[in-house]
Ligand code: FES
């Protein structure tokens with residue numbers, strides 16, 4: 001670092017003025033000449049054979065240009081399997097439009113193109129499809145019974161993947177335990193509900209044979225590769241443009257069948273086609289998550305030390321393993337993250353991932369962490385109650401300590417650094433335990449039970465190629481950033497990764513300004529067009545502050561070196577004696593020698609006759625990131641809730657976060673990630689669930705049925721940072737985008753159970769915790785009678 | 786098919802300027818602003834009246850642009866996010882959102898700005914709790930809301946409800962939109 005010091009400062013986001021002015025460019029904001037509109041015919045049933053499709057009425061409707069089914073796309077868009085090389089994993093073959101069978105409500109069956117959106121939607125209703133309904137598979141446990149109907153008959157089983165995880169002698173741990181506690185937990189099926197729904201605008205140039213796709217996605221380069229592959233085009237002929245994205249949260253990191261169907265149709269029809277998903281479609285066809293059934297037990301000594309952890313995890317994958325990330329990551333992370341920040345010498349986890357007739361389960365912010373952390377923290381509280389210890393004390397006795405680092409968990413995760421114990425101590429101090437009794441009495445006077453919940457956690461961030469790339473998906477961590485010093489001293493940064501609102505242009509500019517030694521205002525950041533930017537794997541898994549920032553720093557340092565080499569020649573000085581800061585080159589310790597960087601840059605571009613022929617003149621460089629396989633952040637959340645005795649309503653009244661994500665590039669941006677993440681986790685604990693009826697019909701088809709937190713539901717959040725630099729990443733950063741969501745469901749849940757326990761009631765062990773669950777627990781409590 | 790109808794001409798004021806465009810009877814105001822007038826700052830997040838992203842101001846009142854038909858706005862004064870800033874300057878609400886980082890992806894932001902604008906015209910001083918309830922009809926999936934509350938409270942202190950101190954925000958608003966504190 002050159003010490004101009006933009007990294008670490010809460011500079012305002014450069015993205016914001018445009019967005020605040022209403023001049024963002026989300027997919028639906030852009031219109032092409034002769035653009036036509038797409039509407040989909042979607043399956044109204046969870047499981048059926050398609051006996052017949054009659055498109056004739058729709059075809060002859062006014063303003064309709066085409067009606068396409070799977071048969072029409074067959075030679076133009078290959079099918080795929082969402083298969084990763086996990087041993088024994090199976091996945092059915094999927095096509096852009098359903099071929100012969102539908103496997104969940106909302107699966108796209110036919111596509112209608114018309115000159116307007118209204119006419120396209122009208123005509124979609126005229127497509128006649130005869131469905132021969134079959135019994136739907138809805139319960140993932142029953143789905144494993146012999147004789148269960150099959151979601152994919154070609155696979156001969158509903159079991160997608162099964163595997164043990166963990167190490168150590170668990171049987172001995174349990175045999176030697178003084179105390180064993182166990183919990184059975186069910187978490188609700190969630191969906192991301194990005195405020196901007198999915199959408200695509202695809203245009204094909206028949207003469208050049210180039211496809212341009214404007215799409216709301218997290219991973220443009222990945223789509224470029226996969227669209228090229230599936231649509232039979234060279235990769236240099238597919239351009240993916242992603243300007244503004246209105247939230248994604250993991251849900252927009254896939255090849256969706258409906259989206260690629262639009263691209264294929266645009267190629268067939270030679271007209272730009274736009275499809276903008278409506279919310280009803282989003283609730284049926286966006287990826288879902290968190291639908292986990294976990295039974296777990298913890299073996300402890302009498303003084304509260306953990307000896308071993310056992311768990312059985314059943315993950316409800318829905319109908320498809322989404323391409324290309326697949327559907328097992330969540331379940332794997334539930335199993336492997338569960339020991340969390342605690343010293344657990346022996347772990348035996350048993351995972352089964354099962355297909356059902358629901359919309360596909362895939363990655364969603366904090367993938368697998370929320371159920372894993374929830375289960376572990378519920379176990380810790382049960383252990384505290386069983387042993388008569390305070391909740392913080394049983395945690396304190398088991399948290400990884402500084403002298404344990406680097407620590408390898410029994411599930412094989414390496415925690416290279418962190419403040420596992422310290423974050424707990426800080427969080428407890430911030431909560432102010434002394435005032436709690438008074439807060440409890442005050443709440444009681446208002447008919448409410450106060451509860452406090454703790455969640456200590458680790459979060460895996462910035463995973464490298466072994467997560468997906470090594471298993472066959474085009475997803476790695478070797479992202480690139482190109483930095484160019486222009487002749488006038490301004491700097492262009494081409495960012496391989498796009499963003500969905502995280503402020504990546506701002507943080508990249510901070511890193512480059514520091515690494516290169518120029519003022520922040522001199523830096524312009526460009527992203528989101530695969531025709532322009534270098535390679536990147538997209539934005540997911542809390543990776544940009546590590547991967548993208550690392551690549552940006554590498555490029556900036558490379559360019560700085562070239563500037564100094566040139567300056568050395570022009571100033572007749574040893575480059576090692578030169579420094580570059582705030583856009584000025586000077587000889588270290590010689591105040592009089594100050595040359596603005598643009599004078600040097602101008603020579604590199606237009607005055608090359610002044611330079612020796614062997615000197616490298618280009619002032620643009622591509623930096624790439626090659627870091628560790630992942631890095632773990634850590635933290636502790638404390639939630640304080642009030643449970644209204646009369647109604648069972650839960651309100652989160654106070655919330656403390658102590659987070660350690662290493663070096664902060666921009667504290668305000670980090671805090672924004674944490675707050676938003678906590679809000680999503682709180683939603684998971686108390687509000688959110690995709691509900692199906694016994695036939696597999698989703699009952700949560702609007703945002704009135706699927707509740708996301710409002711301003712009224714989310715408390716102000718107190719945040720404190722500990723900065724333990726990651727020893728292995730470029731800037732010492734660790735990812736943080738998902739940490740809020742990872743910890744919050746457990747903290748809120750433990751707080752509710754604490755409130756219930758104080759009323760003599762047993763806990764609730766499902767999420768979301770509905771008022772009826774709370775009332776049920778209170779009713780069953782002997783002490784409350 | 787039956788809901789479709791012949792397009793009719795809709796004349797209205799948008800951000801103080803006379804505008805005219807064609808709308809089918811079923812065209813919503815949000816759709817009309819976006820597709821017919823090219824004002825894409827008004828966002829559509831649900832078309833179900835729930836998320837609030839489409840909020841615009843019609844004759845001084847905050848309205849869900851996805852629930853009002855364009856023909857219902859005929860002859861009325863509409864304000865959208867595009868009208869907030871004056872030439873080269875930000876409206877105090879926009880500035881406060883920027884200062885407080887009250888946005889991330891920005892998709893909910895235009896709706897929140899317009900809801901907040903009307904709230905601050907009603908009264909500049911809000912308690913945090915009252916504002917929490919007032920803004921709870923606008924969903925944001927990114928921020929967790931507290932910086933939004935910070936921003937609106939700060940803008941109220943800066944006089945954002947005075948009808949647009951950077952010059953133009955209140956241009957399309959009738960004086961009735963500036964009711965004093967209750
Ligand atoms: S789009 Fe109008 S309320 Fe959501």
Ligand code: FES
Nearest residue numbers: 889893925926927
């Ligand atoms: S900033 Fe993304 S929905 Fe509010």
